[in-house]
Amino acid sequence: MVVTVAAERDLPAVERLYRAVIEEMHGAPHDVWWEFGVHPTREGLRASASRGELIVARDGASATVGDGEVPPQEASLLGACVVDGAQDAGYRTAAWPLSVPDHEVAVLHLLAVAPEGRGRGVARRLVAAAARAARARGARVLRLDVFDNNAPAIALYRSCGFTDLGARAFAYDEGFTHGAHLMELDLGLPGALDRMETTR
Numbered sequence: 001m002v003v004t005v006a007a008e009r010d011l012p013a014v015e016r017l018y019r020a021v022i023e024e025m026h027g028a029p030h031d032v033w034w035e036f037g038v039h040p041t042r043e044g045l046r047a048s049a050s051r052g053e054l055i056v057a058r059d060g061a062s063a064t065v066g067d068g069e070v071p072p073q074e075a076s077l078l079g080a081c082v083v084d085g086a087q088d089a090g091y092r093t094a095a096w097p098l099s100v101p102d103h104e105v106a107v108l109h110l111l112a113v114a115p116e117g118r119g120r121g122v123a124r125r126l127v128a129a130a131a132r133a134a135r136a137r138g139a140r141v142l143r144l145d146v147f148d149n150n151a152p153a154i155a156l157y158r159s160c161g162f163t164d165l166g167a168r169a170f171a172y173d174e175g176f177t178h179g180a181h182l183m184e185l186d187l188g189l190p191g192a193l194d195r196m197e198t199t200r
Helices: 008-025 042-050 122-136 151-159 192-198
Strands: 002-005 054-058 077-084 105-113 141-147 163-171 177-186
Touching: 002 122, 008 042, 008 054, 008 077, 008 105, 042 054, 042 077, 054 122, 077 122, 105 122, 122 141, 122 151, 122 192, 141 151, 151 163, 151 177
Parallel strands: 105 141
Antiparallel strands: 002 054, 054 077, 077 105, 141 177, 163 177
């Protein structure tokens, strides 16, 4: 599996991935209400890619974010995520375990795994890559929010070492409120990222 920062040429495959995941989730117990063109958007993904914030996983030989390898374009896209510093308003009022300035906070968004990629450790590899990328940019914590009905994702993040602040009503910047878990990973914990990639 290759996990790397996305290039512009990856964007059509990334869009197809998100569309497939949204279709698969629609009406399922773990539906997170994504609608392509609203969240995520083609423009937003392009902007994330141009800033080096869009991470993709695909079939192929081992690689890591930032190692300079370019995955073959014909390889199947297995998953994607975005890691940046964008925090919804609800993040600013949460009682986070670690108090750090905004410039030392990274946020994980839009983690998605293709239906055919499930059960292969794709999500775990993406989370680990996002954590490494965040730490490389000087972040001390990686934060996220996840809908309270998305039990598989909640279990994944807990197993990756995130501290779960519990479920709460969370107001999203898009103008709606939903029950969500806020979670935080201390990027300074010794060996935390290595354990994340090996623990199932």
